[in-house]
Amino acid sequence: MNDLLERLRDRGWRLTAQRRVVAQVLDGDHVHFTADEIHARAVELLPEISRATVYNTLGELVSLGEVLEVSTDGRAKRYDPNAHHAHQHLVCSSCGAIRDVHPADDPIAALPAAERFGFTIAAVEITYRGLCPDCAAAQH
Amino acid sequence: MNDLLERLRDRGWRLTAQRRVVAQVLDGDHVHFTADEIHARAVELLPEISRATVYNTLGELVSLGEVLEVSTDGRAKRYDPNAHHAHQHLVCSSCGAIRDVHPADDPIAALPAAERFGFTIAAVEITYRGLCPDCAAAQH
DNA sequence: CGCCACATTAGACAGAGTCCAAGTCAATAT
DNA sequence: ATATTGACTTGGACTCTGTCTAATGTGGCG
Numbered sequence: 001m002n003d004l005l006e007r008l009r010d011r012g013w014r015l016t017a018q019r020r021v022v023a024q025v026l027d028g029d030h031v032h033f034t035a036d037e038i039h040a041r042a043v044e045l046l047p048e049i050s051r052a053t054v055y056n057t058l059g060e061l062v063s064l065g066e067v068l069e070v071s072t073d074g075r076a077k078r079y080d081p082n083a084h085h086a087h088q089h090l091v092c093s094s095c096g097a098i099r100d101v102h103p104a105d106d107p108i109a110a111l112p113a114a115e116r117f118g119f120t121i122a123a124v125e126i127t128y129r130g131l132c133p134d135c136a137a138a139q140h
Numbered sequence: 141m142n143d144l145l146e147r148l149r150d151r152g153w154r155l156t157a158q159r160r161v162v163a164q165v166l167d168g169d170h171v172h173f174t175a176d177e178i179h180a181r182a183v184e185l186l187p188e189i190s191r192a193t194v195y196n197t198l199g200e201l202v203s204l205g206e207v208l209e210v211s212t213d214g215r216a217k218r219y220d221p222n223a224h225h226a227h228q229h230l231v232c233s234s235c236g237a238i239r240d241v242h243p244a245d246d247p248i249a250a251l252p253a254a255e256r257f258g259f260t261i262a263a264v265e266i267t268y269r270g271l272c273p274d275c276a277a278a279q280h
Numbered sequence: 281c282g283c284c285a286c287a288t289t290a291g292a293c294a295g296a297g298t299c300c301a302a303g304t305c306a307a308t309a310t
Numbered sequence: 311a312t313a314t315t316g317a318c319t320t321g322g323a324c325t326c327t328g329t330c331t332a333a334t335g336t337g338g339c340g
Binding site for chain 1: 209211214217230232233239241242243244245247248250251252255256257258259260261262263264265266267268269270271272273276
């Protein structure tokens with residue numbers, strides 16, 4: 001993730017303290033924070049950073065393809081820095097825990113041509129839902 | 141869809157004019173309206189119906205399993221009356237058109253046990269994204 | 281027909297995200 | 311090293327979705 005800042009500088013990004021801090025919060029591959037969670041963590045590193053800047057930076061990271069936007073719950077979007085390895089998400093219906101998972105086959109191939117209605121399919125997002133082991137154990 | 145009202149009466153629903161109108165708006169299998177679109181159409185049939193009632197009714201239809209909630213764009217949720225046939229969604233990235241589609245194989249089976257992390261998987265939601273024929277043609 | 285538990289209503293409220301005008305600063309040129 | 315400038319940041323107002331509440335209305339049973 002530290003080469004993220006380098007890739008961004010190569011693309012003409014100005015390296016500001018705020019952008020560094022957002023990148024730092026997103027560091028790590030198994031992180032799925034909301035924008036507000038990212039803002040809260042960023043404030044601890046740089047107290048004067050504003051919500052608008054966090055939103056701006058996340059939006060730019062998403063359109064550069066460095067971060068993925070996932071909305072698994074219809075509430076706040078979450079930001080996934082693991083954008084360079086195709087993966088899908090497994091979500092616990094009870095506690096909301098999220099894991100990155102990898103289906104065995106290319107999920108796009110599973111859609112027959114007759115079901116594509118002439119669309120050019122570019123991407124697929126899959127959310128598996130179920131109970132995580134902890135929540136399943138707590139059912140009684 | 142007209143037997144929807146009958147199923148609901150059997151389940152103890154009170155048949156009010158408002159609920160009838162919401163059911164009528166949802167009639168048809170290829171409809172993916174937002175709550176506000178449903179409200180706007182309902183108002184044409186019953187001018188005094190309120191937003192809150194539309195939300196209440198949709199919420200009840202969803203928990204009864206008569207209607208599916210889909211959020212394909214991170215913005216307003218859409219309500220899909222085609223809840224009795226398992227299906228997934230194909231969305232145009234440009235105009236937002238939505239089609240119901242049916243993958244060839246059971247999508248849950250495509251997730252290997254080693255990728256389930258002990259979760260009990262109950263459901264899967266898939267969104268295929270791409271350009272519809274019209275938008276692809278309009279690219280130039 | 282009358283009752284009353286269930287429905288509906290309007291509007292206030294809340295969460296998530298966007299927009300804007302004014303101020304600040306990173307990177308380049310001098 | 312300093313000046314310059316356009317990109318970046320800020321805070322607050324604003325929009326959009328959706329939820330909640332207290333007051334009012336009504337479907338369907340007895």
